[in-house]
Amino acid sequence: QVQLVESGGGSVQAGGSLRLSCAASGYSFSSSCMGWFRQVPGKEREGVASLYTGSTQTYYADSVKGRFTIARDNAKSTLYLQMNSLKPEDTAMYYCAATPRASCLRGSMSRSHYNYWGQGTQVTVSS
Numbered sequence: 001q002v003q004l005v006e007s008g009g010g011s012v013q014a015g016g017s018l019r020l021s022c023a024a025s026g027y028s029f030s031s032s033c034m035g036w037f038r039q040v041p042g043k044e045r046e047g048v049a050s051l052y053t054g055s056t057q058t059y060y061a062d063s064v065k066g067r068f069t070i071a072r073d074n075a076k077s078t079l080y081l082q083m084n085s086l087k088p089e090d091t092a093m094y095y096c097a098a099t100p101r102a103s104c105l106r107g108s109m110s111r112s113h114y115n116y117w118g119q120g121t122q123v124t125v126s127s
Contacts, residue, residue, distance in 0.1 A: 001026040002116045004096045009121030016086050016125070022079040022096030022118055029053055029077040033104035035114060036070060036081045038092035038123075045095065047109020049081060059107040064090075086125045093120045 008020040020036070035050035049070035050059045058070050069082040079096055097114035099105075105113055 002098065002100055004098055004116055004118035006094070006096050006118040006121040009094060009123045011124040011126065012086055014086060014088055014125055014127050017082070017084045018086065018123060020081040020083070020094055020096075020121060020123075022081075024077045024079065024096075024098060027098070027100035028102075029072075030074045031100075031102040033099040033101075033106065033108060033113070034072060034079045035097045035109060036079075037095045037097055037109075037111065038090075039095070040092045045111050047111070048094070050107055050109050051079075052104070052106040054102070055106065057106065059109065061109065083123070086123075088125050088127045090123060091125050092123060094123050095120045 003025045005023045030053050032053050036048040037045050038048050039045040067085045071080045096118035098116045099114050
């Protein structure tokens, strides 16, 4: 029933920007933990940013602080990731994740904490 559909990936030159979107359905978006993860070949999927949809607090991996911004529009049940000042090391498959419970752990960027995942959208940053 829960569905996460990502969009916005693509190829961009270093220093450029992209905005990823995750359209969610099938659960109470306003009472859930949402996160963005990324993965490159040969490495584990890592958390990038997360939030609880009932709060204004956001959380970021150190590698993206100051460059990425996670946000949500509860009226549209949509999660966003604004990525600025992109670097080649940001190249990865980006995934939207959700834990559709009000009791979810706020700020978690652990893969095991999330129940549902989007299909992923590729981000490629060239130098």
